Amino acid sequence: MYPKIIFLIFLMLPLPLLATPCNQATQLVIQADDLGEHTSVYAHQKALLQQALSLCPHHADAHNNLGVILENEQNDTKAIHHYQRALQINPDYYEAWVGMGDVYYKPGQFPLSLDAYLNACIRNSPVRNQRITE
Secondary structure, X not given: OHHHHHHHHHHHOOHHHHOOHHHHHHHHHHHHHHOOOOHHHHHHHHHHHHHHHHHOOOOHHHHHHXXXXXXXXXXXXXXXXXXXXXXXXXXXXXXXXXXXXXXHHXXXXXXXXXXXXXXXXXXXXXXXXXXXXX
């Protein structure tokens, strides 16, 4: 009898009480992404992504997305930092490799840019496999 009551109480708990900090961070990342890509929302997106990182410092998507915004704001030093953090967490995160390549390309750091782009190609197996079969 008691296991059934405990199970029913568990089912009645609101989901936010059961959510882990990283799950909450994922919801914030999704919220930031849903705002779109217009410069007018960057401040709000950055606030959401920084809140996500305060909940879950090892959230690769939050680091990458913050890197994209910072790159778009011409804050390349901070963008590189967040791309690097995303890659420390997930070395196969090819979007972060592309972002790093883009940032390094702008000032003419071509060897670093090429290295980042090559890593993106190597680590993005669906794209790599598509190119091989074409």
